[in-house]
Amino acid sequence: MDLFTELHEMGHERVLVCSNPEVGLRAVIAVHSTLLGPGLGGVRMWPYASFDEALTDALRLSRGMTYKAAAAGINLGGGKAVLVGDPKSGKSEALMRAFGRFVDSLGGDYITAEDVGTDTSDMDWIAMETRWVTGVSPENGGAGDPSPVTAFGVLQGIRATAQRLWGDPSLAGRSVAVQGLGSVGGYLASSLVEQGAKVFGSDIDAEAAARAREAGVEIVPPDQIYDVACDVFAPCALGAVVNDLTLERLKVRAVAGGANNQLEEDRHGVELHRRGILYAPDFVINAGGLVNVYNELIGYNQERAMRMARGIFDNVLRAYAIAERDGLPSAEAGEKMAEERLGAIRSLGPRHWDLAVREALARPR
Ligand code: NAD
Numbered sequence: 001m002d003l004f005t006e007l008h009e010m011g012h013e014r015v016l017v018c019s020n021p022e023v024g025l026r027a028v029i030a031v032h033s034t035l036l037g038p039g040l041g042g043v044r045m046w047p048y049a050s051f052d053e054a055l056t057d058a059l060r061l062s063r064g065m066t067y068k069a070a071a072a073g074i075n076l077g078g079g080k081a082v083l084v085g086d087p088k089s090g091k092s093e094a095l096m097r098a099f100g101r102f103v104d105s106l107g108g109d110y111i112t113a114e115d116v117g118t119d120t121s122d123m124d125w126i127a128m129e130t131r132w133v134t135g136v137s138p139e140n141g142g143a144g145d146p147s148p149v150t151a152f153g154v155l156q157g158i159r160a161t162a163q164r165l166w167g168d169p170s171l172a173g174r175s176v177a178v179q180g181l182g183s184v185g186g187y188l189a190s191s192l193v194e195q196g197a198k199v200f201g202s203d204i205d206a207e208a209a210a211r212a213r214e215a216g217v218e219i220v221p222p223d224q225i226y227d228v229a230c231d232v233f234a235p236c237a238l239g240a241v242v243n244d245l246t247l248e249r250l251k252v253r254a255v256a257g258g259a260n261n262q263l264e265e266d267r268h269g270v271e272l273h274r275r276g277i278l279y280a281p282d283f284v285i286n287a288g289g290l291v292n293v294y295n296e297l298i299g300y301n302q303e304r305a306m307r308m309a310r311g312i313f314d315n316v317l318r319a320y321a322i323a324e325r326d327g328l329p330s331a332e333a334g335e336k337m338a339e340e341r342l343g344a345i346r347s348l349g350p351r352h353w354d355l356a357v358r359e360a361l362a363r364p365r
Contacts, residue, residue, distance in 0.1 A: 003055075010063055013039075013109075015055075018102040023094040024085065028055050029102060030062035031110050032078040036345055037357045038108055039079025040134070040293060041065035042115025043099065043122075045087040058082045060239075061115075064260055065290070068283035070338035072308075072315060074294050075354040079110040087117030096122050100129030108132050108361055113146065113293045116182075116238065120145050131365045134293035143296035146289035149305060151187035153288025153312040154258040155195070157280045158232055160316040161256045165231075165278060169313070172196030175230035177220075177252070180237025181205075181212040184258040184286075188236060190215040200228045203237075232256050235282075240264040242279075247271055256280035256316075269331030273323075280316050281334025287312060298356040 007015065013034060018027040031039040041062055048054040058080055066078025083099060085091075103112050103126065113135035114123055120137040127133045127140060136142025158176065159169035174197045178189045181203040192199045193216040201217040202225040203209040209219045220228060229251040235241045239261030242250075247268065255262065255277060262282045263269045272279045288309040295305040315337075323333035345352050 006059070010059055012059060012062065015058070016102060016106065018099065020098040023092065023098045024090065025095055025098045026051075026054075026084040027081055027099055027102065028058040029081040029106065029110055030055075030058040030079060031106070032059075032062040032080075033066040033342075034077040034109050034351055035342060036066075036069055036074075037076040037353050038111050038132075038361070039065065039077040040069070040111040040113065040290070040297070041078060041080035042113040042135070042289075043081040043083055043118050043126075044115040045083040045085055045091070045117030045122075047086045047090075048082065048084045051084075054082045054084050060261055064283050066342070067335060067338040068287050068290055069294075070341045071281075071284050071319075071334055072287040072290065072312075073341065074287070074290060074308075075357055076290065076294055076297075077109075080115075081110070081112060083118075091122065093125050096125035097129045100126035100133065103132050104130035106132070111293075111297065113289070119183075134296045136296075143292055143300045143305075145183065146292035147183035148187050149292040149309050150184045150258055150286055150289035151191060152306070153291065153309040154184065154188050154234070154236075154256070154285055155191050156310055156313040157285030157316040158192070158234065158256045160313045160320075161232065161254045161278060161280055163313075164317060164320045165253055170195075174198070174232065175200070176232045176234055177201070177225055177228040177230050178212075178217070178234045178236055179222075179225045179241065179257070180235065180259065181208040181217070182236070184289075185234070185236030186212060186215075188234065188258060189217045193217065198230070200225070200230060226250055228252075235259040235262050242268045242272065244268075247275070250277065252277060254278040254280065256285055257282070258286045260286065263331060266331065269329045272331075273329035278320070279330050281319050281331050284315050284319050284334045284337070285312060287315070298360045 062080035069076040226249040234257030243264035
């Protein structure tokens with residue numbers, strides 16, 4: 001498809017292609033919407049095979065951030081960035097600072113944070129060049145890694161899913177298969193063990209799998225995680241894991257996890273619904289990290305951040321209730337929740353940013 005047509009159809013405001021060959025920088029920053037606030041979303045570092053693959057990821061992920069903030073009631077817009085490269089071998093201070101300069105050039109319409117392949121130390125480098133960065137380390141004045149709050153929110157969403165399925169949010173005696181035992185999946189898996197659940201897990205990284213095994217997780221090979229017969233499948237690695245091939249293999253009552261863009265295509269959400277597998281919309285259940293960086297932006301208060309993250313329990317239940325009321329797959333119900341809020345705020349005028357965000361952005365640094 002022609003890029004302009006694609007941008008128009010997906011509703012993006014702008015896309016910045018960033019290149020600095022001297023430091024090996026190849027990146028795309030996509031700002032989907034600044035209606036509710038600045039477009040906030042992490043920067044993913046991944047060895048994309050082509051520019052098209054990187055661009056598609058940036059476009060899909062940034063639109064997901066608009067929906068995530070809107071559905072969670074957070075006054076932020078949607079943006080996301082991708083850096084092409086291997087996060088294990090391709091990082092340097094110069095690369096991150098060069099990326100920071102591109103972020104800065106957008107004047108606050110895009111605010112970055114960590115995502116797959118990036119962490120607080122990268123944010124500290126980016127913060128040398130721009131104030132439009134969150135997830136900065138506490139030593140440098142930030143709120144640190146948002147992953148524990150993301151995992152806490154996902155746990156609330158799995159409890160809400162249990163409430164919906166069995167009328168009881170307790171996870172004691174339930175079984176969960178966690179795909180990806182990195183920052184989010186690792187915290188999630190150990191919290192599930194603490195809650196008394198039987199936890200299966202997989203990771204392509206042997207160290208991450210070994211850490212989880214220590215925490216009481218039964219490790220299965222990465223290609224077998226879809227075949228584990230259990231209550232909940234919790235994707236916490238990359239996207240598009242619910243697809244034509246995996247749907248045939250899932251033997252679970254629900255899909256509820258932290259990864260972004262879990263459905264390869266919208267029709268896979270319809271198919272989950274048809275098969276009677278409850279789906280917690282990814283952008284509703286994984287909003288905890290966004291909650292944390294939003295709080296960092298307006299002045300960090302841990303109690304408020306955790307209270308907001310606890311609200312994910314009710315938000316996931318609300319998506320299920322809208323799905324039932326309107327006879328929709330829950331993925332579409334989550335989008336409806338987000339679109340209703342975007343529509344309501346749009347009627348207040350363009351770029352209707354709330355006072356807390358405006359004051360935070362105007363504060364001298
Ligand atoms: P991470 O890089 O720390 O962890 C991802 C893990 O998945 C890694 O250990 C990796 O080895 C593993 N993995 C990759 N492919 C795999 C496969 N095929 N099978 C099994 N394991 C595989 O990243 P993260 O921060 O934990 O993010 C995980 C997901 O959650 C991503 O989709 C991310 O966008 C989403 N997310 C993260 C946050 C956050 O706060 N970190 C917030 C919202 C959403």
